[in-house]
Amino acid sequence: xxxxxxxxxxxxxxxxxxxxxxxxxxxxxxxxxxxxxxxxxxxxxxxxxxxxxxxxxxxxxxxxxxxxxxxxxxxxxxxxxxxxxxxxxxxxxxxxxxxxxxxxxxxxxxxxxxxxxx
Amino acid sequence: xxxxxxxxxxxxxxxxxxxxxxxxxxxxxxxxxxxxxxxxxxxxxxxxxxxxxxxxxxxxxxxxxxxxxxxxxxxxxxxxxxxxxxxxxxxxxxxxxxxxxxxxxxxxxxx
Numbered sequence: 001x002x003x004x005x006x007x008x009x010x011x012x013x014x015x016x017x018x019x020x021x022x023x024x025x026x027x028x029x030x031x032x033x034x035x036x037x038x039x040x041x042x043x044x045x046x047x048x049x050x051x052x053x054x055x056x057x058x059x060x061x062x063x064x065x066x067x068x069x070x071x072x073x074x075x076x077x078x079x080x081x082x083x084x085x086x087x088x089x090x091x092x093x094x095x096x097x098x099x100x101x102x103x104x105x106x107x108x109x110x111x112x113x114x115x116x117x118x
Numbered sequence: 119x120x121x122x123x124x125x126x127x128x129x130x131x132x133x134x135x136x137x138x139x140x141x142x143x144x145x146x147x148x149x150x151x152x153x154x155x156x157x158x159x160x161x162x163x164x165x166x167x168x169x170x171x172x173x174x175x176x177x178x179x180x181x182x183x184x185x186x187x188x189x190x191x192x193x194x195x196x197x198x199x200x201x202x203x204x205x206x207x208x209x210x211x212x213x214x215x216x217x218x219x220x221x222x223x224x225x226x227x228x229x
Contacts (some may be wrong), residue, residue, distance in 0.1 A: 004161070042205055042219030043162065091161050106152060109161025 004110035006092050012116045013082055020078045021113045025094030032075050033107065034067055035091040036060070043091055049075060050097065082117045089114050122206045127224040136193040138223050140206030143187050149208045151182060151189045154219070156203045162219070165204075166191070193225075201227045 005024045013019050025032050030051050035043035046065070047057045051072035061067075064082075069075040079086055089112040096105040123141040130136045142151070150169050154162035166173055168180040168189070179192040193200055205222040 040221070042203075042222050044219075093161070106164035106167060107154075107162070109163065111160050114159075 004092055004094050004108050006090075006110035006113050008113055009111065010114045010116075012118065015082060015084060015117055017082055018078065018080045019082060019115065020076050021090055021092075021115075023075045023077070023092030023094075023110060025074070025092070026096075026108055029094035029096045029105070029108070030072065031095045031097050032069055033093045033095075034075070034077050035093065035109075037089040037091055037112070038087075046077075079115075082115075084117045087115055087117045122208060122220055124204075124206050124220070124223045126221060127226065129226045129228055130196055131228050132197055133195050136196050136200075136225060138191045138193075138204055138206075138225070139188060140191070141188045142206070142208045145186050145208050148210070150210070151180065151186075152207045152209070153178070153180065153191045154205045154207070156205065156222070162205060196225075196227050198227050198229060201225060 004026060007022045011019055032049045034046040036046055037043045044060060045058050046061050047067050048055055049069040052069050054067060064080045067075060067077045075092065077090060091109055091112045093107040093109045095107050121144065124138065128136065128138065150167055152167040153165045155165050156162040166175055166178050166180045168182055170182050170186060173180045181190045181192065191204060203222040203224050205219045207219060
């Protein structure tokens with residue numbers, strides 16, 4: 001178990017470009033989350049997957065944002081037509097929903113992808 | 119999910135015990151209380167979780183009074199490496215939190 005990994009760690013892009021981030025969760029975890037964090041603030045929830053199903057999306061997630069988790073394994077977060085306001089740290093987390101048979105695990109976070117839009 | 123209130127910042131000397139209190143007046147019957155620690159340029163890391171009374175692990179203790187409207191994270195004998203932001207959250211057991219973490223408490227440990 002190497003924990004949650006995110007790629008890339010840093011991304012600089014020009015306004016209007018599309019970017020895609022990848023998250024590899026802990027292998028046995030069935031839940032995967034995306035958060036966004038700006039300087040001095042706590043992480044804000046963006047979206048959440050249970051296996052491959054995207055079960056919830058925050059109203060913060062505009063139409064320019066899309067997330068996928070094919071086959072319930074890794075996940076990607078794409079931002080289209082980036083804006084300067086998208087500059088932030090994008091955090092991925094995973095957890096195990098024990099479904100009553102095992103204890104639920106807490107969130108395990110990756111170290112994020114820092115996006116800078118110029 | 120229940121809103122939480124915590125001090126914005128705290129300072130402590132090395133070797134001291136630090137107690138960070140979190141208020142969550144609207145906590146629901148099924149809610150658990152979870153604390154995370156975050157260092158700069160890293161994702162938050164789980165510290166401890168509890169439902170009532172006291173929980174202790176190798177890192178911290180969590181004290182929860184009978185009415186569960188507040189909780190206190192206790193860090194024994196802090197060191198410089200404990201300088202971080204500490205977040206208190208309430209919600210589903212296991213830490214599923216679909217709302218913002220809030221600004222947390224920035225703990226500065228002084229030599």
